[in-house]
């Protein structure tokens with residue numbers, strides 16, 4: 001069993017991954033600065049479920065160099081999930097730069113200078129590094145968007161094209177991680193994720209489209225539909241994401257130096273309009289839509305080609321979108337009160353938060 005440090009472990013993905021790693025028997029520590037709304041509540045939830053099986057360290061990857069270095073020294077594999085992209089602030093490029101680029105650089109430097117044998121790092125990046133998919137033809141038909149050439153999805157040979165502060169800062173971090181593997185011979189793996197959804201999302205503007213729709217279905221408020229609704233993406237359940245990251249953690253010698261695209265894949269492709277229909281059907285509620293401008297620099301179709309990670313690790317998504325959304329509806333219904341508290345008072349401290357239920 002490995003000693004695993006989950007940086008950003010109180011976030012949405014970190015919560016799922018931490019629970020899964022502990023279940024597999026790994027000695028798991030969580031480090032987070034609890035800056036994102038919901039992270040304090042997630043941490044409380046993890047601590048109430050896992051007790052002394054997790055150790056928590058409140059650190060900021062931008063500034064807490066010596067504490068980070070000490071943690072790195074007692075770790076076999078570090079999973080880097082700290083990121084600014086899901087927090088408000090696309091209009092604030094400096095925040096993205098400092099968290100995503102400086103934060104990742106600090107982590108890499110701590111590993112390079114580690115007093116023991118350097119731990120491996122599994123860095124979670126984003127499909128945003130491919131930007132608007134320049135050169136990939138697409139067209140719309142009915143309620144959704146399709147690739148012109150009929151390809152199943154986007155693979156790792158797609159040219160990088162950083163096209164907004166979030167994609168640019170995450171792309172820079174992604175490339176630093178790869179470079180540290182080449183220049184300093186560190187064991188690094190980069191995972192470029194598309195859309196992940198599931199429990200521990202709260203329906204905030206930065207959460208996944210299924211989560212925002214489910215929150216709207218439960219609370220009765222409107223959901224903001226970006227663009228004309230035909231933007232098409234793939235969706236991976238958070239439980240599947242936890243499984244694939246754990247698989248990487250356990251197989252670093254197979255994956256070292258590699259980049260993998262990871263997502264729900266073609267079977268999980270839905271346009272935004274089609275997702276509305278699915279959530280309405282599964283929740284039995286009608287959702288009010290408010291049409292708003294689409295954000296800049298995002299592609300109108302992105303579907304992951306999981307072939308490479310599937311081949312290297314024998315992994316494929318197990319949870320269907322219908323099952324995953326049903327789980328999300330159940331979880332959000334049970335936690336409606338906590339969600340309301342979080343959305344109305346995003347900086348709510350852990351002690352005051354309404355505890356989350358399983």
Ligand SMILES: NC(=O)c1ccc[n+]([C@@H]2O[C@H](COP(=O)([O-])OP(=O)(O)OC[C@H]3O[C@@H](n4cnc5c(N)ncnc54)[C@H](O)[C@@H]3O)[C@@H](O)[C@H]2O)c1
Nearest residue numbers: 008010011012013033034035036039060061083085193196
């Ligand atoms: N969730 C998705 O669908 C998705 C898709 C693509 C990429 N990603 C990337 O995966 C990573 C994790 O995503 P998530 O959805 O769990 O995000 P999240 O915002 O829920 O979690 C990030 C965590 O990092 C912590 N954090 C932020 N700044 C920090 C700092 N300076 N020091 C220490 N901790 C800090 C936050 O408190 C939070 O708990 C991010 O980099 C995100 O961009 C996520």
